[in-house]
Amino acid sequence: MPMLTLDALTKTYKTGDQALKAVTLDVPAGQVLALIGPSGAGKSTLIRCINRLVEPTSGTATLDGVELTRLGPAALRRERRRMGMIFQEYALVERLTVMENVLSGRLGYVGFWRSLTRRYPQRDVDEAFRLLDRVGLLHMADKRADQLSGGQRQRVGICRALIQDPALLLVDEPTASLDPKTSRQIMRLICELCAERGLAAIINIHDVALAQRFVARVIGLRMGEIVYDGPPDGLSPDKLTEIYGEEDWEATIEKVDEEDDAVEAAE
Amino acid sequence: MTAALPPDATHRELDDILGTRWRRPPLVRRAWLRWALIVGGLLYLVAAIASVEVNWARVYEGLDRGAAFVMAFTRPDFVTRADAIWDGMLESIVMTVASSVVGIAISIPIALGAARNIAPLPVYMVCRGIIAVSRALQEIIVAILLVAIFGFGPLAGFLTLSFATIGFLSKLLAEDIESMDRSQAEAVRATGARWGQWIDYGVKPQVIPRLIGLSIYRVDINFRESAILGLVGAGGIGATLNTAFDRYEYDTAAAILLLIIVIVMALEYVSGIVRARVQ
Numbered sequence: 001m002p003m004l005t006l007d008a009l010t011k012t013y014k015t016g017d018q019a020l021k022a023v024t025l026d027v028p029a030g031q032v033l034a035l036i037g038p039s040g041a042g043k044s045t046l047i048r049c050i051n052r053l054v055e056p057t058s059g060t061a062t063l064d065g066v067e068l069t070r071l072g073p074a075a076l077r078r079e080r081r082r083m084g085m086i087f088q089e090y091a092l093v094e095r096l097t098v099m100e101n102v103l104s105g106r107l108g109y110v111g112f113w114r115s116l117t118r119r120y121p122q123r124d125v126d127e128a129f130r131l132l133d134r135v136g137l138l139h140m141a142d143k144r145a146d147q148l149s150g151g152q153r154q155r156v157g158i159c160r161a162l163i164q165d166p167a168l169l170l171v172d173e174p175t176a177s178l179d180p181k182t183s184r185q186i187m188r189l190i191c192e193l194c195a196e197r198g199l200a201a202i203i204n205i206h207d208v209a210l211a212q213r214f215v216a217r218v219i220g221l222r223m224g225e226i227v228y229d230g231p232p233d234g235l236s237p238d239k240l241t242e243i244y245g246e247e248d249w250e251a252t253i254e255k256v257d258e259e260d261d262a263v264e265a266a267e
Numbered sequence: 268m269t270a271a272l273p274p275d276a277t278h279r280e281l282d283d284i285l286g287t288r289w290r291r292p293p294l295v296r297r298a299w300l301r302w303a304l305i306v307g308g309l310l311y312l313v314a315a316i317a318s319v320e321v322n323w324a325r326v327y328e329g330l331d332r333g334a335a336f337v338m339a340f341t342r343p344d345f346v347t348r349a350d351a352i353w354d355g356m357l358e359s360i361v362m363t364v365a366s367s368v369v370g371i372a373i374s375i376p377i378a379l380g381a382a383r384n385i386a387p388l389p390v391y392m393v394c395r396g397i398i399a400v401s402r403a404l405q406e407i408i409v410a411i412l413l414v415a416i417f418g419f420g421p422l423a424g425f426l427t428l429s430f431a432t433i434g435f436l437s438k439l440l441a442e443d444i445e446s447m448d449r450s451q452a453e454a455v456r457a458t459g460a461r462w463g464q465w466i467d468y469g470v471k472p473q474v475i476p477r478l479i480g481l482s483i484y485r486v487d488i489n490f491r492e493s494a495i496l497g498l499v500g501a502g503g504i505g506a507t508l509n510t511a512f513d514r515y516e517y518d519t520a521a522a523i524l525l526l527i528i529v530i531v532m533a534l535e536y537v538s539g540i541v542r543a544r545v546q
Contacts, residue, residue: 051457080459091454095472104468108459115464157454164458 001065002026003200004050004168009059009069011045011224019045021224022059029167032194032201034211034232037221038244043204044088046221047170050202051083052076063168081108084161084199086190088173090153094146098137098156101145102128105163124163131159135189151182155189162193169194169201176206183207187214208235339517340525348511348519355507356526359493362424362503367486369425370432375478377433378440379466385444394437401434406492410501421502428489428496435488439481440474447473476545483538487531494527 004027011020019042027033035043048054050061052068061068068079084105092101106124107115114120120128132138135155145153154174161169174190175183187203191214194201205211211218212232220228220235220243228239237249295301345352380386380394406427413423447470455469497505504523511520 053453053457077459077461080457083457085454085457087450087454089450091450093451093455093468093472094448095475096468100468104455104460105458107455107461107464107468112461112463115460116467160454160458170457 003029003064005060005062006046006050007060007062009046009049009061010057011042011049011054012057019224020049020056023221023224023226025219025226025229027168027200027202030194030198030200031217032191032199032203032215033217033219034215035202035204035219035221036206036208036211036243039206041221041243042224043221044172045224047085047172047202047204050168051080051085051170053085077108081164082167084164084166084169086154086157086161086169086171086174088176090150090157092145092148092153092156092160094144096145097141098132098143098145098148099128099141101156102132102159102163105160108164127163128159131162132156134193135159150178151186154178154182154186158186158190158193162197166199169199169203171201171203173204173206175210183210184213191215208240336517336520339521342518343522343525344516344518345522348507348516351507351510352504352519352523352526355497355504355523358421359490359497359503359505362421362428362493363486363490366425366428366432367482367489370429370489371436371482371485373429374433374436374440377437378444381437381441382444384447384449385466385470394441398434398438398441401430402438404430406431406496407499410496410499414500419500419502424493424496424501424503427501428492431492432485432489436481436485440478443474443477444470476542479545480538480542483534483541487534487538490534491527491531 004025006023006025008022008024009020010018010022012018023042023046035046037043045054049056050063050068052071056069059069063079063082066079068076071079093104096104100118103118103120103124106120110120110124129138129141132141135158137152137155137159140148140152140156145156148156157174169190171190174186178186187205187210190201190203193199203211203215212235215232218228218230218232218235219226220239222243227242228235240249241247293301295304377394377397380390381398383391386394409430410423410427413426417423417426451473452465452469455465460468493503494505494508497503497507498509500506504527508520508523511517511523
């Protein structure tokens with residue numbers, strides 16, 4: 001049985017825009033997939049409809065047999081703990097410390113007073129330190145989030161998602177606004193961590209070459225519909241044209257290997 | 268790409284434009300309306316100034332009194348009425364502190380309710396209603412009403428200032444909440460946080476500098492207002508000031524005004540330091 005199942009998931013905004021048109025999709029446990037498509041194709045809406053930061057209009061999303069789309073507020077909060085989210089532009093709370101940002105991933109588990117007084121269980125604190133160490137930011141724990149560089153912030157964002165102890169990661173444009181080298185490091189880190197912990201992930205990403213390099217499955221979304229679902233090397237120029245529209249794709253596809261070598265050498 | 272636009276067609280349009288003057292498009296596009304507004308505005312200004320009647324004989328008589336008042340500042344008298352000044356100051360400070368604390372404490376939940384991006388519509392309407400009432404009623408009018416109910420003294424002043432603080436602080440804080448960064452709050456919500464935790468982690472850190480800045484500014488305003496409210500019987504240093512004026516003791520009045528100025532400037536200085544720190 002797949003871990004996550006979307007069945008005819010549809011979102012129509014109040015303005016009448018159909019962001020998702022009956023998207024049906026199965027994600028097996030532990031699979032990392034990339035969701036590509038032009039701006040406005042509905043990538044962000046799709047992952048937000050899964051943890052219901054955006055309410056889907058119709059259709060169902062089911063996580064491990066729990067139908068997310070029909071949960072009441074309390075049950076939804078419980079299920080959200082199992083879906084870690086990593087954001088475009090990091091979405092760290094800038095005036096909180098790195099540690100507070102990481103620990104905020106535990107908010108779904110701890111009571112209100114514990115979180116208000118910042119007295120988290122020692123287990124959570126230890127886990128936060130372990131995660132920060134894993135991403136190389138242990139010494140930054142007491143820095144304020146807005147003192148960090150873009151790449152560092154996204155690492156904190158990753159820790160915040162992982163400390164939730166999720167089964168699924170929802171990743172929204174993790175590398176937008178990062179430089180090419182940092183983008184790769186972040187993508188590599190996310191994929192490594194998913195492999196280590198056996199997490200499934202849906203990664204929205206603009207950069208086709210980057211997606212092709214790191215994931216086993218690519219979904220192409222266009223105008224709210226899935227137009228490609230397959231391995232990364234099946235993305236021919238024709239397919240990319242179908243997803244994004246007319247352009248010269250040869251350069252994008254070929255570039256992948258050369259650029260990789262260059263970056264690898266630089267590191 | 269270039270095939271879509273024939274090259275000679277673009278050329279012809281550009282050729283027409285080259286050499287013509289470019290100006291910023293005017294705010295009011297219709298020329299006759301623009302000039303009508305300008306001329307009308309000037310005429311109104313002239314008429315308005317001409318309609319103010321000045322009794323120059325009265326002004327001439329009053330100059331002496333004005334001069335006496337101004338000259339009093341060169342020799343302010345802190346001593347003669349020292350007890351009254353001290354009591355009035357103390358009363359004003361107590362009024363300021365108490366009304367600021369109570370007003371701010373009530374303002375915060377109302378501000379949360381008055382932020383459209385947090386509160387459901389019915390709560391929003393109620394909270395905006397409270398703010399509208401508080402802002403519509405000017406302090407002096409509220410003070411006159413409350414003096415009528417509670418009698419002369421600082422209680423009426425305290426209640427007036429608390430009431431006014433709610434309108435001021437809730438409105439500005441609510442606007443700050445409405446303009447916060449949505450993604451930070453969204454990220455906290457995505458962790459499965461409950462409402463209170465969401466406010467504590469996602470919203471509070473974003474608005475706390477503004478809340479502190481506004482609170483200090485409001486303390487400053489409340490102190491200045493406490494000097495005015497005394498004029499309508501609501502206690503504080505204003506009552507002492509009023510008495511001094513009534514007795515034509517301009518030197519004592521000058522002393523009181525100087526003290527008010529010094530305290531307001533000190534508050535201003537402190538608020539500058541605090542606001543720089545919390546940013």
